[in-house]
Amino acid sequence: MELMADLLSLADLNAIAVSQLVGVGEKKAKSLAKAEIETLFDLLTFYPRRYLDRTKESRIADMAEGEEASILVTVVRSSSRRVRGGRVMVTVTVTDGSTNLDVSFFNQAWRERQLTAGTEAMIFGKISFFRGKRQMANPVVDLVGDKTGTIIAVYPQSDKSGLQTGDVSSFVAEALRRTVPPKGRGFLDPLPMAVLDRHDFVDRNAAMSGIHRPESIPEAMAARRRLIFDELFRMQLALVLRKRHMEATEVGMEHLIGGPLVRRFHERLPFPLTSAQVRAIEEIATDLARPIPMHRLLQGDVGAGKTLVAVASMLAAVDGGHQAALMAPTEVLAEQHHAGIRRLLEPLEVPDPGSLLGDRPLKVELLSNRTSSADRKRILNELLVGQVDVVIGTHALIQDKVRFSSLGVVVIDEQHRFGVEQRAALRGKSADGVLPDVLVMTATPIPRTAAMTVYGDLDVSVLDELPPGRTPIVTHWVKAPGSLDIVEGAGSAALEAMWRDVRTQISDGRQAYVVTPLIDESEKIEVASAEETFERLMFGELAGLNVGLLHGRLSGPERDETMERFRRGSLDVLVATTVIEVGVDVPNATVMVILDADRFGIAQLHQLRGRVGRGEHASTCWLVGDATTSDGEARLQALVDSTDGFELAEVDLDLRGEGTILGERQKGRNDLRLASLRNDREVVALARREAIHLLDADPGLAGHPALLEELGLFLDEAEADFLLKG
Ligand code: ADP
Ligand code: MG
Numbered sequence: 258m259e260l261m262a263d264l265l266s267l268a269d270l271n272a273i274a275v276s277q278l279v280g281v282g283e284k285k286a287k288s289l290a291k292a293e294i295e296t297l298f299d300l301l302t303f304y305p306r307r308y309l310d311r312t313k314e315s316r317i318a319d320m321a322e323g324e325e326a327s328i329l330v331t332v333v334r335s336s337s338r339r340v341r342g343g344r345v346m347v348t349v350t351v352t353d354g355s356t357n358l359d360v361s362f363f364n365q366a367w368r369e370r371q372l373t374a375g376t377e378a379m380i381f382g383k384i385s386f387f388r389g390k391r392q393m394a395n396p397v398v399d400l401v402g403d404k405t406g407t408i409i410a411v412y413p414q415s416d417k418s419g420l421q422t423g424d425v426s427s428f429v430a431e432a433l434r435r436t437v438p439p440k441g442r443g444f445l446d447p448l449p450m451a452v453l454d455r456h457d458f459v460d461r462n463a464a465m466s467g468i469h470r471p472e473s474i475p476e477a478m479a480a481r482r483r484l485i486f487d488e489l490f491r492m493q494l495a496l497v498l499r500k501r502h503m504e505a506t507e508v509g510m511e512h513l514i515g516g517p518l519v520r521r522f523h524e525r526l527p528f529p530l531t532s533a534q535v536r537a538i539e540e541i542a543t544d545l546a547r548p549i550p551m552h553r554l555l556q557g558d559v560g561a562g563k564t565l566v567a568v569a570s571m572l573a574a575v576d577g578g579h580q581a582a583l584m585a586p587t588e589v590l591a592e593q594h595h596a597g598i599r600r601l602l603e604p605l606e607v608p609d610p611g612s613l614l615g616d617r618p619l620k621v622e623l624l625s626n627r628t629s630s631a632d633r634k635r636i637l638n639e640l641l642v643g644q645v646d647v648v649i650g651t652h653a654l655i656q657d658k659v660r661f662s663s664l665g666v667v668v669i670d671e672q673h674r675f676g677v678e679q680r681a682a683l684r685g686k687s688a689d690g691v692l693p694d695v696l697v698m699t700a701t702p703i704p705r706t707a708a709m710t711v712y713g714d715l716d717v718s719v720l721d722e723l724p725p726g727r728t729p730i731v732t733h734w735v736k737a738p739g740s741l742d743i744v745e746g747a748g749s750a751a752l753e754a755m756w757r758d759v760r761t762q763i764s765d766g767r768q769a770y771v772v773t774p775l776i777d778e779s780e781k782i783e784v785a786s787a788e789e790t791f792e793r794l795m796f797g798e799l800a801g802l803n804v805g806l807l808h809g810r811l812s813g814p815e816r817d818e819t820m821e822r823f824r825r826g827s828l829d830v831l832v833a834t835t836v837i838e839v840g841v842d843v844p845n846a847t848v849m850v851i852l853d854a855d856r857f858g859i860a861q862l863h864q865l866r867g868r869v870g871r872g873e874h875a876s877t878c879w880l881v882g883d884a885t886t887s888d889g890e891a892r893l894q895a896l897v898d899s900t901d902g903f904e905l906a907e908v909d910l911d912l913r914g915e916g917t918i919l920g921e922r923q924k925g926r927n928d929l930r931l932a933s934l935r936n937d938r939e940v941v942a943l944a945r946r947e948a949i950h951l952l953d954a955d956p957g958l959a960g961h962p963a964l965l966e967e968l969g970l971f972l973d974e975a976e977a978d979f980l981l982k983g
Pocket of ligand 2: 563564
C-alpha cells in the first residue's frame with residue numbers, strides 16, 4: 258500500500274488539469290476543452306487514430322505513374338481558383354527535398370488555410386503525370402507534429418476544436434515525460450499480476466508510452482491490445498458486479514418446479530420439444546426455483562419456438578398459485594399470443610377451493626387498448642383477486658390500475674421495443690417487495706460477444722435450433738428498382754419470373770405477402786405508397802386474385818378483419834407495410850415479395866422473411882431492390898446467402914458497427930475508446946471470463962483496491978454507490 262500511494266492512478270490523472278503542462282496556455286486549453294480534453298487523463302486517453310511508418314515513406318522523384326504512396330512533405334505555396342461549375346480548386350505545391358509536386362483538392366476550400374507555406378504534412382495518394390510533371394489529386398492529408406521517431410502517431414482532428422495534431426503530440430510527450438519513469442512516478446497498474454502474465458499483457462507504463470510514442474508498429478499493437486483489454490475488463494466487471502449485486506439484494510419467489518400443470522402441458526403437446534427448447538426450459542426452471550429473481554434473456558431466431566418456452570415458464574408460476582403476465586409490443590402480436598396461448602392452456606384446470614368441484618379452468622385474458630371498458634373492469638378485478646392466471650397484453654399492462662394478487666412470472670416479448678423503464682414498471686407490479694421472475698425474449702439475435710456487453714447483467718438462453726420439418730426459405734434478389742413503376746427496365750425478366758412464382762404458388766393453394774416500401778418521412782406517405790402498390794397489383798400483376806391491404810392507419814377492427822380473412826385463406830395475397838414484421842403466423846403463406854428491399858436493414862428483412870417458412874411447404878422470399886452502395890449490396894446478398902439469424906447478426910455487426918447495438922444500454926461514462934465489439938470479439942469473451950474469475954475469488958474486490966477505485970471512475974455516481982459500496 259505504501260508503494261501504491263506513490264504511483265499514479267487514473268483518478269490522479271483525472272485530477273490534474275491539462276493547463277498544468279508546459280505549453281498549454283489559456284488559448285490551447287480552450288481548444289483542448291473543445292475536444293473534451295481537460296485533464297491529463299483525458300489527454301492520455303485521447304488515442305492516436307493511426308500511425309505513419311517513416312520506413313515506408315517514398316521519395317517524390319522516384320515515383321512512377323499510378324503508384325500509391327505516403328510522402329512526408331513541406332508546403333511551398335498554395336492557391337485557389339474557381340473552376341467550371343463554380344467549384345473551388347485548391348492547388349498546393351509541396352516538396353520532400355527531392356523535387357516538387359502539385360497537389361490539387363476539389364471542393365475543399367479550407368485546404369488553403371490548412372496547408373499554408375511551411376506546414377509539414379504526410380500525404381497519401383496516387384501519382385499521375387500531366388505534361389511531364391508529377392501531380393496528385395485529393396490525397397489523404399495528416400498534419401504531423403513531432404517527427405523525431407520512425408513511427409508518427411496521428412491524432413483525431415476536428416475543425417471545430419482547432420487543435421493541431423502537432424499540439425496534441427507535444428502535450429502528450431510532455432505528459433508522458435512527467436508521468437512515466439525515469440522522470441515520472443509511473444502508473445499504478447490495477448490489473449492482477451496473474452492476468453498480466455496469463456495473457457502476456459504489457460504493463461500500464463509500457464502501454465501508455467507504446468500507444469502514443471511507439472518505436473515500432475508491433476510495440477504500438479501490444480499497447481493497444483492491453484488498453485483494449487482494460488476497457489472491456491472494466492465494462493465486464495461492472496456488468497458482472499451489477500448482476501451479482503441484484504442477486505444478493507433482491508428477494509424473489511421460489512417457484513414450484515415440475516408441478517402438475519407443467520406436466521400436463523408437456524403431455525398434451527402434439528410434438529416433441531427441440532433439444533434447444535428443453536435446455537432453455539431447464540435453465541429457466543433452475544432460475545425459477547431459486548429465491549433470487551430471474552433476469553434472463555431468451556434469444557431465438559424467428560420460428561425457433563420461443564412461445565412454448567415462455568408458456569412453460571408462466572405455468573410454473575400458476576402451478577404455485579401465482580399469476581403470470583406476458584407483454585407484447587403491438588396489438589396484433591398480443592392478440593395472436595392470446596389466441597394461441599389460450600388454445601394451449603384453457604383445457605388445463607387449476608385448484609379452486611371456492612368451487613364445488615375444487616377446480617376451475619385455467620384463465621387466460623387479454624388486456625389491450627382495444628379491450629372494452631366493461632371487460633377491462635372485470636379483468637382488473639379478477640387479476641386482483643387471483644381469478645385470472647395468465648394475462649397477455651400490450652403497454653396497457655403497465656398502467657397504474659393493473660394490480661395483481663400475486664405476480665410470479667413476467668415475460669416480455671420482442672424486448673428491443675420496450676424501454677428499460679417499461680420493463681421495470683411491469684416487474685414492479687408484484688406485491689410486498691417480492692419480485693417476479695423476468696424472462697425477456699428477442700427474435701433479433703445479436704452476436705454472442707455483443708450480447709455479453711449489452712446484456713452482460715442478464716443470463717442468456719439461446720434457441721439455436723429450429724423445430725424439425727421446416728424447409729429452408731430460398732431467397733432471390735431481383736436487381737431492379739424496387740418501386741413497381743419501372744417494370745420495363747432493368748430486371749424486368751426477373752420480375753416477371755417473380756410474379757409467376759407468386760401466381761403458381763397461389764394456384765397450388767398457398768398464400769403470399771407483398772411488403773411495400775419503407776418510407777421514413779411519414780406514416781402518411783408510407784400508407785399512400787402501400788395503397789398505390791395495392792391498386793397497381795390488383796389491376797396488374799395480381800389481377801384476378803383476392804388481394805387484401807394492411808397498414809398502420811387502419812382501425813383495429815378493419816385490421817382484424819383483414820388479418821382474419823388472410824388467416825382463413827379467403828385472401829390470397831396480403832399487401833402490407835411493416836406492420837406484419839413481428840410475430841404474424843400464417844403457416845400457409847409461402848411467398849414473400851419485399852419491394853424496395855434495399856431500404857430495410859438486415860435484421861428487419863430477416864424478421865419480415867420469417868413470416869414465411871412457417872409450415873410444411875417450401876417457401877421463397879423475393880427481395881426487389883437496387884442496392885446503391887456496397888453496404889447495401891452486402892446486406893441483400895447476406896440475406897440470399899443465409900437464413901440463420903445469428904450469422905446475419907454477425908454480418909450486420911460487421912456492416913453497421915456497434916453503435917446501434919450499444920445504444921440505450923450504455924450508461925455512465927463511455928469507456929470504449931479503443932475497443933470495438935466488432936473487431937475485438939475475442940477480447941470481449943476473454944475480459945468476461947477474467948471478470949467472472951476475479952469476482953468469484955474476491956466478490957467485493959477487497960483485495961484489489963486499485964481496480965475498485967478505477968472502476969468508480971467509469972460508473973456514474975449512483976451506480977458506483979450502488980455497486981461498489983454495498
Ligand atoms: P418464435 O420463436 O418466432 O416466437 P413461435 O413460438 O411462434 O416462434 O413458434 C413458431 C411455430 O413453431 C409455432 O407454430 C409453434 O407451434 C411451432 N413449434 C414450436 N416448437 C415446436 C416444436 N418443438 N416442434 C414443432 N413445432 C414447434
Ligand atoms: Mg414469437
